[in-house]
Amino acid sequence: MAKLVFLGTAAAGFVGSKRQQSAVYFDGLLLDCGADVIGRLEDLKLAGNLVAILITHLHYDHYGGLFSLLVNLAIKEDVKIKMGAKTKKPKLTIYAPGGLNTILEAIKVTGKVYDFVFDRLDLKFIEVNTSLNFEEAGKKIKPILMDHGKTVDFGYLIETNGFKLFYGGDSSFPSNVQNIRADYLIHEATFQNKYIDAAKASGHSTAKQAAEAATKCGAKKLFLTHVTNVIVPESELELEAKRVFANTVLPNDMQSFELD
Numbered sequence: 001m002a003k004l005v006f007l008g009t010a011a012a013g014f015v016g017s018k019r020q021q022s023a024v025y026f027d028g029l030l031l032d033c034g035a036d037v038i039g040r041l042e043d044l045k046l047a048g049n050l051v052a053i054l055i056t057h058l059h060y061d062h063y064g065g066l067f068s069l070l071v072n073l074a075i076k077e078d079v080k081i082k083m084g085a086k087t088k089k090p091k092l093t094i095y096a097p098g099g100l101n102t103i104l105e106a107i108k109v110t111g112k113v114y115d116f117v118f119d120r121l122d123l124k125f126i127e128v129n130t131s132l133n134f135e136e137a138g139k140k141i142k143p144i145l146m147d148h149g150k151t152v153d154f155g156y157l158i159e160t161n162g163f164k165l166f167y168g169g170d171s172s173f174p175s176n177v178q179n180i181r182a183d184y185l186i187h188e189a190t191f192q193n194k195y196i197d198a199a200k201a202s203g204h205s206t207a208k209q210a211a212e213a214a215t216k217c218g219a220k221k222l223f224l225t226h227v228t229n230v231i232v233p234e235s236e237l238e239l240e241a242k243r244v245f246a247n248t249v250l251p252n253d254m255q256s257f258e259l260d
């Protein structure tokens with residue numbers, strides 16, 4: 001059994017206390033890192049379990065929580081050291097498309113607070129490409145290039161305990177999700193299908209397209225995410241997908257599932 005927790009399920013600009021920006025916890029991995037994800041990880045006592053962070057793309061709603069998360073982990077480590085504890089620097093590897101390191105380095109030079117983040121944590125940044133297959137938290141991980149307009153977006157196909165989970169980040173459909181096999185699919189559903197042209201134009205998908213993606217990749221369960229529930233009643237999004245793929249769920253933030 002592996003624990004899957006939806007920490008943030010809102011699209012950019014549609015956040016509130018009910019739904020926050022994109023982040024999913026999966027058994028030691030953090031898939032995207034939207035704003036304020038650290039608060040939710042702390043509430044669930046999961047922050048200390050993180051081994052790697054996999055960022056799909058460099059739109060702010062998918063990595064904007066990274067800085068506060070790193071500072072939080074570093075402060076905890078700093079406090080332990082000041083109290084005299086002998087600790088080993090916690091290791092954390094961050095995978096992202098090219099450009100994240102530049103952003104972090106820029107922040108590092110503008111504020112001293114980041115000096116100790118890099119001192120207190122054993123951080124590693126890895127630029128993702130499609131030929132990079134890697135292992136983290138005992139799982140085999142393969143990046144899949146998606147289609148998010150002009151922005152490079154890598155989904156992550158994660159194999160563990162005899163099943164595969166795919167998280168695609170933001171993407172229009174059709175996409176490379178059709179060329180993979182996954183037991184569990186987490187797919188964005190930013191629009192209702194009546195706005196299919198707007199979805200395509202902005203590099204996003206509709207709930208119906210997410211369901212079609214689940215059928216194509218042979219999934220047994222579909223999780224919808226990245227929803228704009230301020231405008232669209234979320235029950236309509238879920239119903240739209242269920243008409244094509246019955247085993248669909250639109251999780252609430254903080255809702256968890258045990259996968260096997």
Ligand SMILES: [Zn+2]
Nearest residue numbers: 012059061170
């Ligand atoms: Zn987004």
Ligand SMILES: [Zn+2]
Nearest residue numbers: 057059148170
């Ligand atoms: Zn995006």
